[in-house]
Amino acid sequence: MSLGMVFAVLGAALSTLFAGMGSAWGVGMAGQAAAGVVSEDPEQFAKVLLLQLLPGTQGIYGLLVTFITLSRIGILGGTAITDTHTGLMYLFACLPIAIVGLVSAYHQGRTSVACIGLVAKKPDQFGKAMLFPAMVETYAILALLISILTVTNIG
Numbered sequence: 001m002s003l004g005m006v007f008a009v010l011g012a013a014l015s016t017l018f019a020g021m022g023s024a025w026g027v028g029m030a031g032q033a034a035a036g037v038v039s040e041d042p043e044q045f046a047k048v049l050l051l052q053l054l055p056g057t058q059g060i061y062g063l064l065v066t067f068i069t070l071s072r073i074g075i076l077g078g079t080a081i082t083d084t085h086t087g088l089m090y091l092f093a094c095l096p097i098a099i100v101g102l103v104s105a106y107h108q109g110r111t112s113v114a115c116i117g118l119v120a121k122k123p124d125q126f127g128k129a130m131l132f133p134a135m136v137e138t139y140a141i142l143a144l145l146i147s148i149l150t151v152t153n154i155g
Contacts, residue, residue: 004087005073005080011094012069015147019062019101026055026109033116040120047126048116054133055109058101061144065097069151086154093150100143108136 034048067076069090074080081087115129 002082002084002087004082004084007084007087008069008073008081008090009075011091011098012066012073012075014091014098015062015065015069015094015101016059017062018098019065019105020059022102022105023056023059023062026058026105026107026112027052029109030055030112030116033113037116037120041123044119044123047119047123051112051116051119051129051133054112054137055105057137058097058105058108058140061140062097062101065094065144065147065151068148069094072151072154081155089154090151093147093154095147096143096150097140097147100139104136104140104143108133108140111136 030052034052037048038045070076071078073087073090081090111133115132118129119126
């Protein structure tokens with residue numbers, strides 16, 4: 001295996017690893033808050049579940065970039081890359097979703113926790129509560145777009 005392939009696979013792995021870690025962290029925090037609300041008011045289950053699930057999207061974004069990268073470098077079909085320079089480009093192309101996915105999922109989880117508290121006190125404010133964590137999602141989507149555009153234009 002060439003050094004270029006090692007760098008490219010490392011980038012693919014980091015996009016799933018870091019974005020997935022952030023999502024697990026965010027969903028876990030929000031899940032703890034959601035469980036507390038549901039223990040007091042089981043009718044709020046659907047609302048708090050939606051808020052809990054929001055930080056999970058970054059892990060999906062990281063996985064998507066991983067699949068695209070593995071396809072482009074020949075692991076999932078096609079011609080395998082051999083060039084160290086190209087491998088480094090893939091590594092760096094995967095970093096936006098890896099890093100921003102980790103950070104945004106964590107902060108989206110914290111925002112979701114606060115909004116779950118809002119829904120617990122004022123269930124009629126659910127629509128407004130969804131907007132706060134959705135704003136954090138914007139930056140994950142921007143990072144996803146940069147990673148996808150970069151990965152698909154290498155070569």
